[in-house]
Amino acid sequence: MLDNYRNCFLLICSYVFYGWVHRWFCFLIAGSTVVDYFCGLGMEKYPAKKKVMLVISLLCNLGMLGFFKYFNFFIDNFNELADKCYWHCNINTLKILLPVGISFYTFQTLSYTIDIYRGKLQARKNFIDFALFVSFFPQLVAGPIERAVNLLPQMEEKRKFNYDFFASAFPLIIRGYLKKMVIADNVAIYADKVFMLNQPTFMLLAAGTLAFAFQIYTDFSAYTDIARGTSRLLGFELMENFKSPYLAISPSDFWRRWHISFSSWIRDYLYIPLGGSKNKTRFQFAAILVVSMGLSGLWHGASWNFVLWGIFHAIILFVYHQLGFAGKWKPATKLSAVVAWFIMISLTMVGWAIFRTPSVSWLFSALTNNIVIGLSGDSLVVSLVIIISVILYALPLLIMLMLDRLLHKQSVVHGVFYGLALALIIMLHNPQGQDFIYFQF
Secondary structure: OHHHHHHHHHHHHHHHHHHOOOOHHHHHHHHHHHHHHHHHHHHHHOHHHHHHHHHHHHHHHHHHHHHHHHHHHHHHHHHHHHHHOOOOOOOOOOOOOOOOOHHHHHHHHHHHHHHHHOOOOOOOOOHHHHHHHHHOHHHOOOOOOOOHHHHHHHHHOOOOOOHHHHHOHHHHHHHHHHHHHHHHHHHHHHHHHHHOOOOOOHHHHHHHHHHHHHHHHHHHHHHHHHHHHHHHHOOOOOOOOOOOHHHOOOHHHHHOOOOHHHHHHHHHHHHOOOOHHHOOOHHHHHHHHHHHHHHHHHHOOOOHHHHHHHHHHHHHHHHHHHOOOOOOOOOOOHHHHHHHHHHHHHHHHHHHHHHHOOOHHHHHHHHHHOOOHHHOHHHHHHHHHHHHHHHHHHHHHHHHHHHHHHOOOOOHHHHHHHHHHHHHHHHHOOOOOOOOHHHHO
């Protein structure tokens, strides 16, 4: 009985948290919750209509996501295409406020109905538990995207205080704030200035992309660390969402390390059901990769650069697969491992340039018009200043990762370092700050 009251209190807190930006956001998430709750029950009560219930869930959830996130994008592109065809059709866009985190909780609640349809999960009758699973505030707006099979049982079981579990939350939270306030918010200044230039030189573009690579990783993983730490304070364990992605040696390895909850969702609910790598022809396999990664790119935002970013990753996935470097391939020697890492980190940087660019035409101009100019003295000096600044800001995180690998997490050295981390947060945080990048997705 006590756990029911706890879950009810957490549910109220989650809706207050989500409605703080705008109250009508709560109606959207509540609508999605009600639809999937009854669709889940309907699948078990009427097995012959399981497919109908699943279609209702997909249409309602993806319909809301598509309308609020992509309606204006498609209207703008339709108007532009019509103008090029000399058919002046000015359809007005709508002044729609994008609900924060809609991409995250849509995929989370869809995992519930899809798993029930597949027979991997039983429908829940306790509405409070299910509603809390959909709206759980620590990870609601930027993940990780939890599966119902992992998080729902934790909300249903009896929770007892565990000191070790409780104490382990604080290092995660401190690490998250260090990543966000000391690294991400500071290196963002350099990335933003480069990508606001009309025609940056090639060297400046490379330096700005490096700054953005550190920004997006530390910003996004910071939110995950804070979400996981906060959840532990409440007695819940969320999945790890990042595993040193910039140490990846292949595209497959990268996606096993980066935004794991999302990449595994795409793999399990889209890529494999479409046939995955089991397709008989290279064309079919390539098409499925493009569809899967193209849609994953579009998931990040209503812009063509996100779509191109997804297709870029589809291409390198396909090439690596055809060369025999897919799956859990490992290099034979240390030298080949270093070469593989260098190639993959270079490809990752190209991807981040596509992801961050203000427009596709801007990036094309920067790459084609300024390669020679990029070697000029002024450009080189400014680029070196950016690169050195990024490394200096990232140094505390690199030391922390080394300590985690070499020492026990509860060692005295760790305690001292986390104390220093708090001091760095106070001294080096950017007073202006920035929203978490993935709030817009």
